[in-house]
Amino acid sequence: MTTAPASTPATSPSDPELTMSRDQIEALQLERLRSTIARAYARVPLYREKYDAAGVHPDDLRELSDLAKFPFTDKEDLRRSYPFGMFAVPQQEVARIHASSGTTGRATVVGYTRQDLDDWAKLGARCLHASGVQPGWKVHNAYGYGLFTGGLGAHDAAEHLGTTVIPMSGGQTDKQITLIRDFAPDAILCTPTYLLTIGDAMRRQGIDPRTTSLKVGVLGAEPWTEEMRTELEEMFDIDACDIYGLSEVMGPGVAGESILTKDGNHVWEDHFRPEIIDPFDAGVLADGEPGELVLTALTKQALPIIRYRTHDLSTLHPGSAYPGHRRMGRISGRSDDMIILRGVNLFPTQIEEIALTVDGLSPHFQLELTRPDRMDQLAVRIERREECSGERAREAAAELGARIKKGIGSSCRIEVVDPGVLPRSVGKLKRIHDLRGL
Numbered sequence: 001m002t003t004a005p006a007s008t009p010a011t012s013p014s015d016p017e018l019t020m021s022r023d024q025i026e027a028l029q030l031e032r033l034r035s036t037i038a039r040a041y042a043r044v045p046l047y048r049e050k051y052d053a054a055g056v057h058p059d060d061l062r063e064l065s066d067l068a069k070f071p072f073t074d075k076e077d078l079r080r081s082y083p084f085g086m087f088a089v090p091q092q093e094v095a096r097i098h099a100s101s102g103t104t105g106r107a108t109v110v111g112y113t114r115q116d117l118d119d120w121a122k123l124g125a126r127c128l129h130a131s132g133v134q135p136g137w138k139v140h141n142a143y144g145y146g147l148f149t150g151g152l153g154a155h156d157a158a159e160h161l162g163t164t165v166i167p168m169s170g171g172q173t174d175k176q177i178t179l180i181r182d183f184a185p186d187a188i189l190c191t192p193t194y195l196l197t198i199g200d201a202m203r204r205q206g207i208d209p210r211t212t213s214l215k216v217g218v219l220g221a222e223p224w225t226e227e228m229r230t231e232l233e234e235m236f237d238i239d240a241c242d243i244y245g246l247s248e249v250m251g252p253g254v255a256g257e258s259i260l261t262k263d264g265n266h267v268w269e270d271h272f273r274p275e276i277i278d279p280f281d282a283g284v285l286a287d288g289e290p291g292e293l294v295l296t297a298l299t300k301q302a303l304p305i306i307r308y309r310t311h312d313l314s315t316l317h318p319g320s321a322y323p324g325h326r327r328m329g330r331i332s333g334r335s336d337d338m339i340i341l342r343g344v345n346l347f348p349t350q351i352e353e354i355a356l357t358v359d360g361l362s363p364h365f366q367l368e369l370t371r372p373d374r375m376d377q378l379a380v381r382i383e384r385r386e387e388c389s390g391e392r393a394r395e396a397a398a399e400l401g402a403r404i405k406k407g408i409g410s411s412c413r414i415e416v417v418d419p420g421v422l423p424r425s426v427g428k429l430k431r432i433h434d435l436r437g438l
């Protein structure tokens, strides 16, 4: 939007795989896939059992399309193997552990060898550079540090790129603001909703977020929309790019977005083979068709992960800025976050998309599901913008209800609340409050 990167991100000489052709990438994928599957079969009992039960053997993988013969893995496999049952190396070779909190059931634990950590840092750095972050810049990292892969993953990526990292972690918003003003970072790494929280808090302190030193935001870890990109870019006068990843497959950096094209995350296909499947019958779909993203890690040593069902809903498209690597369409949501409202499927991102087109409404909203009289009901609680009150706020509410009805086909109750009333995000924001079982 505002800044031109000092050098073209596509031309880093130390990263030859980035500019490989599609054919070269696919040849490399086949070679890496063969050795990964053979290694997983030899070293991880779970893979051996699954493949034996399905009647497939690593030798059956002769071309890339043969991957479809192999069974999927999912979060349940990791849970059942808790904590280290799917690791393929002795513990002494595991250099780091991360875990996802697991809102339901046990945490899922993941591990990295030294080589895995180096690959991760390299791919994360590739994302940051693609998104316009330059070596020598100061980078404010507000992803949470700890077992979550966001903080340390983004940290290593920024260090690998040769930036000066400010390891702020998530939360303590007032302190974030002080450090952003005093240290004058060029880039910020955090979730999109947390950047919104920071901008909002700045305004409340009388600081215009557009006057900070920030030029670029690399934002991910939760679904967000093009409308939110515009909101944040205008709020801070920055370029905002997406970054995707998940702990089971690596962490942040599985895919990243080019500042030059801003057209979705390129999956780094020298290290990951993506597929899109039908979430219901699990058949592999053609590029361009919407479905569930399935990822295979091609180089991971400590935790080989083959055909992992992410539950993230997306599409695959030909690469643009990096033609050898395919691009993901924006994630509309997770299949397990889908609200089924009287037969209509709905994702929070759809509400975000629509709400941000209504004058006078802010991006701060919550969805509340209830079941009075055995009928599901959705209420959208959304903050008005400061300048929109009284009759204008009532009109905005009616407008939002009408646009949701027209765009999604569901009727819902709209409750416009005062600015600052709803809880603010400090990381991944929980948009849906399901009160149906209470």
Ligand code: DLL
Binding pocket: 100, 143, 148, 149, 150, 151, 219, 220, 221, 222, 223, 224, 242, 243, 244, 245, 246, 247, 248, 251, 252, 253, 310, 312, 331, 334
């Ligand atoms: O959220 C890793 C990450 C950290 C990615 C920082 C980007 C930045 P998990 O906690 O395991 O890992 O959660 C992974 O978050 O399956 C998606 O549902 C969601 N997610 C991650 N990035 C995006 C994104 C990290 N760019 C889960 N857009 C994934 C939409 C995202 N959803």
